[in-house]
Amino acid sequence: MPIKNSELILNPDGSIYHLNLKPEHIADTIILVGDQDRVALVSKHFDKIIFETQKREFKTHTGTINGKKISVISTGIGPDNIDIVLNELDALANIDFETRTIKQHLKSLNIIRIGTSGGLQPDIPIDSFVVSESGLDLTGMLHAYQTEPISNQKIEKAFIKHTNWNANKARPIIVDGSKTLLSKFDSVSTIKGLTATANGFYGPQGRILRLPLMDAGLNKKIDSFNFEGVKVTNFEMETSAIYGLSKLLGHHAMSLNAIIANRANGTFSNNPRKTVENLITYTLDRI
Numbered sequence: 001m002p003i004k005n006s007e008l009i010l011n012p013d014g015s016i017y018h019l020n021l022k023p024e025h026i027a028d029t030i031i032l033v034g035d036q037d038r039v040a041l042v043s044k045h046f047d048k049i050i051f052e053t054q055k056r057e058f059k060t061h062t063g064t065i066n067g068k069k070i071s072v073i074s075t076g077i078g079p080d081n082i083d084i085v086l087n088e089l090d091a092l093a094n095i096d097f098e099t100r101t102i103k104q105h106l107k108s109l110n111i112i113r114i115g116t117s118g119g120l121q122p123d124i125p126i127d128s129f130v131v132s133e134s135g136l137d138l139t140g141m142l143h144a145y146q147t148e149p150i151s152n153q154k155i156e157k158a159f160i161k162h163t164n165w166n167a168n169k170a171r172p173i174i175v176d177g178s179k180t181l182l183s184k185f186d187s188v189s190t191i192k193g194l195t196a197t198a199n200g201f202y203g204p205q206g207r208i209l210r211l212p213l214m215d216a217g218l219n220k221k222i223d224s225f226n227f228e229g230v231k232v233t234n235f236e237m238e239t240s241a242i243y244g245l246s247k248l249l250g251h252h253a254m255s256l257n258a259i260i261a262n263r264a265n266g267t268f269s270n271n272p273r274k275t276v277e278n279l280i281t282y283t284l285d286r287i
């Protein structure tokens with residue numbers, strides 16, 4: 001049965017609804033960045049750019065690096081955007097747009113996030129790089145899908161108990177990144193971690209400007225969680241959503257995060273752009 005026009009939405013030129021891309025416009029290796037201005041910071045290292053487009057916050061440059069085809073796409077902020085980007089990337093790879101049917105031979109993309117993040121533990125220095133072994137989803141977005149096979153129930157239960165997780169909030173889910181990509185990007189220059197993904201920057205990450213928090217002690221409980229040596233290293237807004245949808249759709253994903261804030265020490269990077277540029281170089285050297 002063909003997928004209906006209201007579900008698989010194509011623009012008049014045949015490109016997919018939000019990303020504005022046709023299947024031939026993407027590489028099998030895709031770098032995701034949050035900020036649309038970061039796309040050019042990545043693609044300036046390409047040998048050449050062969051395709052570029054933008055719709056809303058979703059900007060794409062596809063080119064080659066040392067002869068290998070590569071795409072960089074901005075996702076904007078948050079798990080709701082990741083739902084759009086991952087579903088549309090998978091459609092570009094695995095759905096035939098002519099017949100509107102799922103292809104017989106499915107492709108696995110390599111999806112690598114280069115993001116910014118706040119460190120949670122005092123010993124995660126500003127301007128360091130965290131490579132996310134797993135993502136701790138606090139956003140609820142993944143609950144729209146059948147997540148049981150990809151979650152890690154034992155550690156999730158321990159986290160819920162340790163933090164006395166409020167029943168009005170979405171149940172946390174822990175999803176692993178790709179082990180193959182982890183071995184490529186983890187090194188003596190990085191810190192391996194469990195990355196918490198929040199559905200907001202302020203209250204959902206325990207920040208107070210004017211509004212009091214529902215649970216002012218939550219960040220301390222997250223910081224002190226320790227499951228057989230596994231601690232929550234950092235907070236950002238996309239990793240677990242990328243890991244969850246990639247696992248469900250059969251893609252390989254890894255998230256690398258430039259630590260620009262340290263929440264335990266209350267400090268912020270003097271030059272976040274430089275740290276992000278360093279992480280881009282680090283990542284591209286290993287692709």
Ligand SMILES: O=P(O)(O)O[C@H]1O[C@H](CO)[C@@H](O)[C@H]1O
Pocket residue numbers: 033034035076077078114115116117201236237238
């Ligand atoms: O710098 P990016 O990749 O956008 O990542 C982080 O920065 C944004 C918040 O400032 C969120 O998207 C968070 O995940």
Ligand SMILES: O=c1cc[nH]c(=O)[nH]1
Pocket residue numbers: 116117118119201205235236237260261
């Ligand atoms: O603290 C931080 C820093 C960057 N991005 C986040 O989501 N949180």
